[in-house]
Amino acid sequence: MKHSPNSPILLTSSLHVDEARKAIADLVSELLQESQTMHHPADIETVSLDHAINRILAEDLLSPIDVPAADNSAMDGYAFNGQCLKTNADEISLRVAGTALAGKPYEGEIQAGECLKIMTGAVMPAACDTVIPQEFTATNHESISFKSDQLKAGENRRLRGEDLQKGKAAITAGRLLRPSDLGLAASLGIATLKVRRKLKVAILSSGDELRSLGESLTAGSIYDSNRYSLTGLLNRLDLEIVDCGIVRDDPASLKQAFIEAAAKADVLISSGGVSVGEADFTKQIMQELGDVGFWKIAMRPGRPMAFGILKPIPGTSSARKTLFFGLPGNPVAVMVTFYQFVRSALLQLNGASQTEPPLVQAVTETAIRKKPGRTEFQRAILGRNAEGKPSVRLTGSQGAGILRSMSEANCFVILGHDQGNIAAGDWVDIALFDGLL
Numbered sequence: 001m002k003h004s005p006n007s008p009i010l011l012t013s014s015l016h017v018d019e020a021r022k023a024i025a026d027l028v029s030e031l032l033q034e035s036q037t038m039h040h041p042a043d044i045e046t047v048s049l050d051h052a053i054n055r056i057l058a059e060d061l062l063s064p065i066d067v068p069a070a071d072n073s074a075m076d077g078y079a080f081n082g083q084c085l086k087t088n089a090d091e092i093s094l095r096v097a098g099t100a101l102a103g104k105p106y107e108g109e110i111q112a113g114e115c116l117k118i119m120t121g122a123v124m125p126a127a128c129d130t131v132i133p134q135e136f137t138a139t140n141h142e143s144i145s146f147k148s149d150q151l152k153a154g155e156n157r158r159l160r161g162e163d164l165q166k167g168k169a170a171i172t173a174g175r176l177l178r179p180s181d182l183g184l185a186a187s188l189g190i191a192t193l194k195v196r197r198k199l200k201v202a203i204l205s206s207g208d209e210l211r212s213l214g215e216s217l218t219a220g221s222i223y224d225s226n227r228y229s230l231t232g233l234l235n236r237l238d239l240e241i242v243d244c245g246i247v248r249d250d251p252a253s254l255k256q257a258f259i260e261a262a263a264k265a266d267v268l269i270s271s272g273g274v275s276v277g278e279a280d281f282t283k284q285i286m287q288e289l290g291d292v293g294f295w296k297i298a299m300r301p302g303r304p305m306a307f308g309i310l311k312p313i314p315g316t317s318s319a320r321k322t323l324f325f326g327l328p329g330n331p332v333a334v335m336v337t338f339y340q341f342v343r344s345a346l347l348q349l350n351g352a353s354q355t356e357p358p359l360v361q362a363v364t365e366t367a368i369r370k371k372p373g374r375t376e377f378q379r380a381i382l383g384r385n386a387e388g389k390p391s392v393r394l395t396g397s398q399g400a401g402i403l404r405s406m407s408e409a410n411c412f413v414i415l416g417h418d419q420g421n422i423a424a425g426d427w428v429d430i431a432l433f434d435g436l437l
């Protein structure tokens, strides 16, 4: 069975998390192929290094130079011609002809029987190919001596172009740029990078019970928190956010809001209105506006979800299809479904080559109850146990509406589809909320 939006999954059948992920990835790659969406020249911008963090590199970054630019010393020591190691002498003595510092090469020539005092990073003189570290030598006024079995010819020297050859890719297209990439580009003398345009992502919250911040709460109403969690999640990816506010549960308002969002954005993320009671209502609207599947996913939290495309809106500047995610309303489910489905899709749509967040493992401090047949995302805090191993403990109540469990946590414990109960001390997969570098 194909789980694309063209054949919507009935709400009664349950979809494996991996099937949902695959259906999403397939649709995004179709979109990329048919419209060349993010590969269009208009979708590439040039930014300076100080604005390039978290952007996605649009073209391979070719090195304009060899790195290092010249053979240089890997140690503080003495450079000499390694030929002398091939004689049978146990001990070698060399006259110190001069000194080379990083940034201050030695101008003269080193003759046989001579060496050059050299610092790490300093350019090797032409006749020298080997460096004896300072600590292996005995110095006597203007000469040094050392045991010849302490090194081989060619040691402790870094070769020109050893890190990177001129014309080779220093960073490949699709890299989500990290601090080290910016440093690498700078080390090549490159001041600007070609990156993908920031995706425009529209967000809206649907529900009659929702109130905006600053409004007073009447009986049964709650503050709209999802737009703020989503704003934070999207800002982490450094995307452009189009805030479409709160939309009431009535077909005309919802339809109007979807049309406006589709006209302005590459992607629309809504929350609420896709659970069993409300899905029929949303489905009707979606039939007119696009091609959207309503899924019941075998996961917890985050079971109901809508996914598909909104057609280009005639008479607007948006000639492209809009990717649509209808996330569940529960605040924790929003974050889990974003993590599990939306994040990778946004990265993929924006040309990133690596879209999956890394998983690591930790020992669980307590037993965890788990039914086979669904993937679970429990909120937890990663630390270390008495044996020094990475360990996790779950945070408070795990209800899908309890945002505090999410706020206190620093990782998800991810329990696979087929997994049953877990005993204390078992290893479990975890996904950290924050990356470090």
Ligand code: AMP
Pocket: 205, 206, 207, 209, 210, 222, 223, 224, 225, 226, 227, 271, 272, 273, 274, 275, 278, 328, 329, 330, 331, 401
């Ligand atoms: P729904 O998916 O619309 O049935 O909503 C599921 C639950 O999430 C309900 O308790 C809603 O009140 C709550 N909810 C929906 N949208 C939001 C939101 N934007 N902020 C906070 N809670 C919400």
Ligand code: MG
Pocket: 206, 207, 208, 272, 273, 278, 329
């Ligand atoms: Mg609702």
